[in-house]
Amino acid sequence: MNEEIRKLYRTAYGLRKDAVDMVYHARTGHAAPCLSEADILTALYFHVMNLDPANPHWADRDRFVLSKGHASPLYYAVLARRGYFPPEDLMEYRGLNTKLQGHPDMKKCPGVDFTTGSLGNGLAGALGMALIGKKDKKDYRVFAVCGDGELDEGIIWEAATYAGNEHLGRLIVFVDNNGLQSGGAVEKIQDLGDIAARFEACKWHAQTIDGHDMEAILDAVAEAEKVTDKPSVIVAKTIKGKGVSFMEGQYLWHMKAPNDEQYAIACEELERKVKEYE
């Protein structure tokens, strides 16, 4: 493993720790949904995307939309560690008069490109940004992360169809395919069948990868960039709660804060992982 990859893993586990800290401190929030998306957001923000944290509205920056907006703590941690605001502010999460609302708010939080919270709509927002990029012949890319349960929403497929027909090569969407939604297993609630094939039917380029394999994530983005005449979906097989043993694969941790004892275990496990990648 090269040093860059090692560093990305280290960062991802550190960010997971931040997210768990925030949910524990606020005593409310979505912990497990943060842990599955951690490697994807880390790869994007700490390796892939062209950004200027000192200038969050830089016109040529790459855009990012967290369509599964409930997983905001990890996103806020990413933005803080990337320099958009001081990491000390993370403990404001879900407090009164804070930029760190329960769901990402583009008017309140520096670095947030798009407000989300009502599932399904983020992808359509990303589509709008990508269309403007195409119209204005801009080079910026638009990244989005959707939940797999979120794919139940009809608007996802309305947006996907439009994006396919517009040949939006600069739109790259990850599906955080952790197999769980709020009430249980995605497969049991609404079996989505072959997610990659569904997007392919909408004229997308599709890849399926291990969403906790940093090299696979970077390779998939590189592969997606080569495809200039189609939007890309990267179906990332992930584990909800990844990195905290008692949260892994447990839908009941979708929205729940750890108690003192659980928090201590989570910290211990995540810190051990950070050390492992030093």
Added chain:
Amino acid sequence: MAAALRDVYGESLVKYGVPDEKVVVLDADLATSTKSVLFGNACPERFFDVGIAEADMVSMAAGFAASGFTPFINTFATFVASICAVSAKSLIAYSGLNVKLMGGNNGLTGGYDGSTHHGIDDINVMRGIPNMLVMSPSTPVMMDWMVKTLVQDHKGPAYVSVSRQGAGEVYEEGTSFTIGQAKTVREGTDATIIAYGLCVPRALQAAEKLAQEGINVRLVDMFTIKPIDRAAVISAAKETGAIITAEEHSVIGGVGTAVAEVLTEEGIAVPFKRVGIQDTFTQSGSYAQLVEIYGVGADGIAQAVRETVARK
């Protein structure tokens, strides 16, 4: 801790819905929050979790109703008033279908989830739809009655705005209510508070506090927001000479608006004030904090009464 209305809702849905073969319950991946999960556990063959697909859920329910069933659909109030609204209007209300739209986590009860999850415009949206009965229960006793009535008696489109929380009981067990008839919770002569939902128990606290200050307030539970009980509004204005509406909802389009419509049409000019969310987006916070800062708690209501009575 006061019983949460969502818990009472879930239990009552089991109590009255399970024995009725025609009742079907739908949810969109929020069954543990809305408490429709209790029905799902008790009667899985008449429970449908459609996934995160609110629009599909409501149009599907219209299909159930067109087949002679009584569907109860469940999701957060904010989503009923937005994603579900097309079908609520164009299919269900237009055709008079017997679908019960249950909007959970109403008002500010989504708390920490923030603005995108607060339901402060559901009454406004639903009130504007012809044929739609619009109600919101204030206490556990009324919640139970409402589910019973919707299952056993009422036929046709109905929207119910349900709190995730509870703020106490004001009714005796077994109190009877009538759709469209406001309930007077407390008699008074100096002003009337017209409220619904958790603002009713909170207004009762306010009224008790005000009584110690010598202000004697009537409290009317306007749990049927549409059709509104015009007679109750008119007599409140004539007999007490001042009206304060209170709701955990935008002041636009809720009971405040409905009462103002009655008063103006009747040509009754009395000091009048609307307690509610003042046409602003809300924010994340604990439910108690939000109730306080948006002025819809007992203190906010009491203050509004003092100001209104002073204008008499």
